[in-house]
Amino acid sequence: MGSKLTDKKRKSRDSDPESDDELANGLFDGILSQSEDEEAYLPSDDGDEDDVDDSESEGTGASGDEDEEDDILSDDIPSDVDSEEAINRLVKQQGELEITEPGVDPKRGEDDGEEKNYRVEKDANGGERYVYDEIDPVYDSDDSDAKGPVNTIGDIPLSFYDSYPHIGYDINGKKIMRPATGDALQSLLDSIEVPKGWTGLTDVDTGNPLNLTQDELELVRRVQMGLLPTDLQDPYPDTVEYFTSIEEKMPLSSAPEPKRRFLPSKNEAKQIMKLVRAIREGRILPYKPPEEREREEEEQEEVHFDLWQNEEPQAPNPMHIPAPKLAPPGYDLSYNPPEEYLPSKEEREEWENADPEDREKEYLPQKHNALRKVPAWGSLVKERFERCMDLYLAPRIRKNRLNIDPNSLLPKLPSPSELKPFPTAVQTIFRGHEGRVRSVSVDPTGVALATGGDDGTVRVWELLTGRQVWSVRLNSEEPVNAVRWRPTKDAFVLAAAAGEDIFLMVPTHASVTPALDQASRDILATGFGYATNGQQPAAPVGKEPAAKWARPGTKLEDEGVLIRITVRSTVKVINWHRRGDHFATVSPTGQRSSVAIHTLSKHLTQIPFRKLSGLAQTAAFHPLRPLFFVATQRTIRCYDLQKLELVKVVQPGAKWISSFDIHPGGDNLIVGSYDKRLLWHDLDLSNRPYKTMRFHGQAIRQVRYHRGGLPLFADASDDGSLQIFHGKVPNDQLENPTIVPVKMLKGHKVVSKLGVLDIDWHPREPWCVSAGADGTARLWM
């Protein structure tokens, strides 16, 4: 701040060269003080100077105070003098300001002595004479437009030249002489008659007294006042209204007014109508005082609208779920209920003591003499609210009731009457066996029936009349477990199993012609020759042959029993191959040799399986192809007899298979199980049952297809009944078999939990024969 000021002082001095000397006198203090100030910062001052400075500064301060007092006393507008004073004041203030800086003492007193812009020479009087350097006229050029450089000495402090008369060098290397300063008298004069623009300051750059022009002073003043430094333009000039403010006495144009000036404005009309409409509609209301308005608003808030006033019942949408209906009021809700609905005292107490949530009813029946005495129901709103909450919160879903007639879901089964013929009633009872009849078989011609029973006898009966025509006792101890006719009509051979023996016999039925009888005997006898000829494969040494074929002895041979085959364990099942040369026997307890295949023409017994997984239950030949089925307790395995490989494993899912039979067509299988199930398998379809039927209360012992072309099959159960099924296998492979239970045949008595043990069909007719534990065999037709 201070430096700037000095610059300006110098400038002003430069710009006003006439007052150089004058200025110089007054300016020294300030300049020196300033330079002193600058020096003061340097640590090369002696204590004396400090003291002097202090006193002087005090002195100046006192004088300043006086000036200030003068300023205050005079209210006049500052004149030139005033301006000088103002400058002084300004300087003093600066000094004060500088004093306030800590540890710095301006030394104005000594400045006078040290500021020597001159050369001290001894004049003639011996006195010191200050020789000032010449002033280069260059600097005093009139050319104000192209102002020369104010400072040509560079940025070198003048203090460097304090001891020299010049203050620097110009461009030509000539010394720039220090501006001349007047002597003390001159200074005094100057101070009395202050030139214009005197500031008492020295231009720092040039060393001339800094005189400021009036404009510059004004500038300084403006700066001090915080105003704009220049007075060039007024930021807030008065508005000069060129057109509106001047009323034209005479119109500029004499043209008649345009027509539109007389027409009402459409736009305005539009605006007005808008407002009118707003007013009519009440959107624009006349002003009202706030209190009145508040009051009116309050009044308006109390108006209620019935939202549902005009509600019309609508057809429920598909997602509409009607609210559940409340229970209709009962007698106990009556205002005058019958006595029995009124609570007793204990009940009332109990109700009152109970927690409201635990109460069974939310009210107590009350009796009132008259309807008008019935009080209002206090919790009506609460109840309604809870009801609404229930309806709102309780999720309700639409349960689509299936409008399906359950009967229509049942498979379309033909009625049994359309599936005739099938056996419906017992027609012949074959009595004679003591103990159970274990097995029945109808001969291929359909005339004779063979039965085997617990009494060890095999009996042959006339089928239709029930007349026993032949009987033989095979074994007095072991029951006859199986009887099976050889399935061809060229011979009359019956196989029966009693204990470990299998007997082949030709019953001496009178109606058997001698030729047929002889043919049958020949068939049985050929194997003996085969055996004696030694063509039978020799059994491994040390190994017991699978079976022993022998003649049963004269007594039995007279009866017609011609061959006895002894195997290792009790034979339970015999099944012939369709050609009649082979038959398979199964002895479930026989371990390894449980399944055996016997060849009649060679008297040969073979054990096809070295190892069987599970206990063999029954075995059968496929009716058409060279396949052999063996049923263990859980599975039925199908073996190819030519390739000697396992073809298929059927898994009926039964726990214990009792029997199975192969459809004459060869593609279907029925399985009976001891766990009461009858399972139909489609061998082409799956290993799992096509259909499972559970119609019996007890185990199923035997299942059997009709082999004469009728779509029938039957099962025999321990509950003493037979179930006859219609089971049609369609020719079309895509169709499923039709299985319809058509008849339950009851008649056999259950003896010691055994009912019907075996079943067989007539070869042609829809007649079946069953063997019962009650000692009878029955013909059903």
Next chain:
Amino acid sequence: MDEPMVDASGAQVKVTFTTSEADLQLPETKRQLLVPADIRRYGLSRVLNSESMLDTGSIPFDFLVNGSFLRTSLEDYLTSNGLSLESNLTLQYVRSLIPPVYEASFEHDDWVSAVDVLSESSPSGRWSGDSFQRGQERILSASYDGLLRIWNASGQVIATSPSGSHGGHTASIKAAKFLTNSQLASTGMDRTVRVWKYTESDHFSGDLKPTLELYGHTGSIDSLEVDGASKRILTASADGAIGFWSTSKASAPEADASLLPGAHVSKRRKVTTSITAAQRGPLSLMPIHSAPASAAVFDPRDRTVAYSASQDHTLRTIDLTTSTVVSTLSTSHALLSLCALPRGSGAPLLAAGTSARHITLVDPRASAATTSVMTLRGHANKPVSLCASPHNEYALVSGAHDGTCRVWDLRSVRPATQDEGGLGSVSEPVYVIEREGSGGGKGVQQQQQQQQQKKVVAGEGCKVFGVVWDAELGIVSGAEDKRVQINAGRDVVAE
């Protein structure tokens, strides 16, 4: 009795009496009558017998209303048929039937498989010609023990056939018939047809001698039909063949040696017979059935035509002169018995017992539109024996394995219900003849009650195997209960 309707209380019904019997016609004026509504058959019968009407005394009458016999009161009949009491009822009166009363039983040692009767009006009696003396009625019974027995009407055995070892049947006899009073034929499970010469020394003892053994069938022969005039025998066998045989040694061809006994049998088993009859073969053996043939009968008019029934469901017409099948009728069930019912004009009506426990009446004419004319329902077991009534052509008797003989009147007909197939017409038995001589014939309702009490399953122990209806002796039947039972047969069915 003069005005029976006068004392009647309550409603009265206007009836019109008609009849088809010439000797019992009412005068025109008396045919219309008002009778009490609650009157029954007996009352109506008394009205008709009264002096003012027919003045016949005590002829029992039955009344047919719309083709069915009146069994209830008139009022009940009207209400049950939805008729008003004012409607005019037409009552056809016929001579009332007498129940087939049990008359006698002849005990046997074994099941009786077949019976035949020799009497004046029987075919064998007619074939016997003048040699048959009236009063010498004989009953022939064939038994499962292989013996033929000839009984007189009072139940005494006059003759018994020799046993198998003496020239008789070696197995059960299934059928036997008189050819004449001196010749009879029998057949059975031993596949032979045997012709016997029957001679009576006096009226209380006779002798049966085998004259001919006919071989040819390879199965049990179940049925035998004879024609004494032409001395021909017709058999049906379980081998499916129909045999046509001659009873004379001269005209019969030689038998097939392979069928003769002992042809292949070892010496040990050979049956030695002291009396050896001539062994002959069939005139023709027609293996026309694929299943056991159950019966074969001659056409009643033309003895060169035969009909055969079989378990293969077919009924065939055979021309015996050429031994060819003329026509084949298929039915829906196995046929177990056959009987030809002569009809006044044209071919006979064939009644065939089926395994479905009913009797099918079949018109064998090829031109007939519907072959099955009528179904007789009622038996609970297989009807295995049929015999036409000797008195008229509307009645027949059937013996079945349910232990009953049933008498059928083909005029009493109703349409078949849906359960019965809905086609054709159905008749129900007029009388049911039980076994065991338990009082003879009864009405159907009585019989049903009794059956409930007895609870005989499937006729066990009393299967009827053979039944014959003779004009003189009545209905003779043989059964599993080892008896021949005779029931009265006259006036059982309305003429």
